Amino acid sequence: IIREFHTRKLPALIKRKLSLPFNSGKIITVIGPRRAGKTYLLYQHILTLIEKGIEKERILYLNFEDERLDLFPQTLDFIIQAYRELYPELDLEKCYFFFDEVQNIEGWEKFVRRIYDTISKNIFITGSNSKLLSQEIATSLRGRTIKYELFPLIFQEFLKFKNFDFNVDLDFYNPQKKAILINFFKEYLLFGGFPEIPFLEEELKIKTLQEYFEVMLYKDIAERYSIKDTLVLKYFLKRLAENAGKFLSIHKIYNELKSQGIRVSKDALYKYLEFAENAYFIKLIKKHYKSLVKSELAEKKVYLIDSGMLRSIRHLGEEGKGILLEMVIFKELLLFSSEVVCFKEKKECDFVVNQKMAIQVCYSIEDENTLKREIEGLKEACKYFNLKEGYIITFDQKEELNVKGNLKVYIIPAYEFILKFLN
Structure with a gap:
């Protein structure tokens, strides 16, 4: 399995926004949902190492979901033995170890710790279970790891997957280019990332x-x-x-x-x-x-x-579009800031970011009562956090309002908010 990785060609990749550090001296941990692209993120890093002149033989990659790997805690060290037998001339301290979906093997954390303490500091691991990894990291690997979360594609990455050229195609004021962008956003909204x-x-x-x-x-x-x-x-x-x-x-x-x-x-x-x-x-x-x-x-x-x-x-009926839009904005905000909360007293505001940005998400505000409700929630949150401006994110409406009480409300299409304000 080790040699198979060295002889096969890595698949073509579309670069993700998240990139992993080199020579950090820490175990790099990537966690996120299944099928979100963690394996391809490791491949992305491996290709960069090869571009930097690292021979492929100095890179050990194993996917622990491979059913051929019939491993138990007591047999994990066979991996290193097999690697040494294949390449006896290699200095393992200068090698790179990539372990994909590592949480599938009981006792993995002790194995990774042994490699880190005695063989190499160049270790990268992935997993699909945040709690499981966090528990082991907090005990056996305390202070030795840097953790990253990888989610399904954000909208900017989705556009890259659609061969969208940001230098040529991104224009909010050109009707033709805007229509193409809106169609891509509609697809992203309906089918996710x-x-x-x-x-x-x-x-x-x-x-x-x-x-x-x-x-x-x-x-x-x-x-x-x-x-x-x-x-x-x-x-x-x-x-x-x-x-x-x-x-x-x-x-x-x-x-x-x-x-x-x-x-x-x-x-x-x-x-x-x-x-x-x-x-x-x-x-x-x-x-x-x-x-x-x-x-x-x-x-x-x-x-x-x-x-x-x-x-x-x-x-989901027609009203479901609003929930989808809210979910998309929430996912984007998760990557923008570590402090995203909702606000609810007499009225409700969907998101407050870092106590500095109050955001309502509403698919359409054509209905007067809907607009009034969104503004009331925004007003209450802005008053509480002492903010002078707030945002209402819509599917495709844009406007600026001066609201009684010295509050500026920016109504912005979601695709523009994501690409302009969050990037």
């Missing part, structure tokens, strides 16, 4: 996303956490999808199941929620409180990690 999806025929996109969901359900959650009642788990995950963009009440879901005669404890549902977040099916967003304890304990808003996946498991 998993890297394989843009290259598929339309009828295969949703089917493929449904398969991703099934693998997440059965392999990443049920199998990993030994959950036998997959019907309840599936119902719960679909309820999370129905709740996208709303505050989540486990108590309510518990009562629903109870009324249908399904026996499951509230504790089990809280565990399922944790597992769903660990597997990157969802992300939770906290409500802003001055008290950190209150913020942790209060109900949180739930978002799926990808708008296409939401459409693949939940029927």
Whole structure:
């Protein structure tokens, strides 16, 4: 398997925005959902190493999801033995070790620690489970790692996958170029950003996303956490999808199941929620409180990690476009800032970023009552955080409003907000 990697040609790549550091002296850890492109990110880094003059033989790459690797904790050291036998002349200290989906092998963290302490500091690992990796990193690998998260494509990356030339094609004021951009954004909104999806025929996109969901359900959650009642788990995950963009009440879901005669404890549902977040099916967003304890304990808003996946498991009518748009903006904000919260007192504001930017997301504000509701929520958040301006992100409407109380409101199309303000 080691030699096979050295003899085969690496696939053609489209460069992602995230790039990994060289010679950091730390174990580089990349975590994110299955099929988000972690393997290709490693390939991207390997190709860069080769371009820098590193011989391919000095790079050991293994994917621990390869069924030919029948490894156990006590046999992991066979990897290094085999590598030494293949290339006895190599100084392993100057070699690079790439371990893909490493969490599949029990005891992996001790193995990686041994390599780090005795062989080489050039180690790169990936995994699809945030909690599992975090626990091992916090114990065996404490202080030795740098962690990166890789999500499905953001819109800028999606455009690159569509051969969009930013120097030539990006023009918000040219009607023809703007129409092309809007069509790309519409596709991104409906089918999401998993890297394989843009290259598929339309009828295969949703089917493929449904398969991703099934693998997440059965392999990443049920199998990993030994959950036998997959019907309840599936119902719960679909309820999370129905709740996208709303505050989540486990108590309510518990009562629903109870009324249908399904026996499951509230504790089990809280565990399922944790597992769903660990597997990157969802992300939770906290409500802003001055008290950190209150913020942790209060109900949180739930978002799926990808708008296409939401459409693949939940029927959405016209009103669903607003939820998809909200999810897209949330994913972009996650990469823009580590501090994104929602705000709710008398009124609600979708997102507050770093306590400096208040954002409402609304597909269309043509209806006067809708616009009024969005402005009221924005006003309350801006007053609370002492902000002089706020943003309403729409699908394709643009305007500037001066609101009573000395507040400037910028109404901006989502594609323009993402490409101009967040990049």
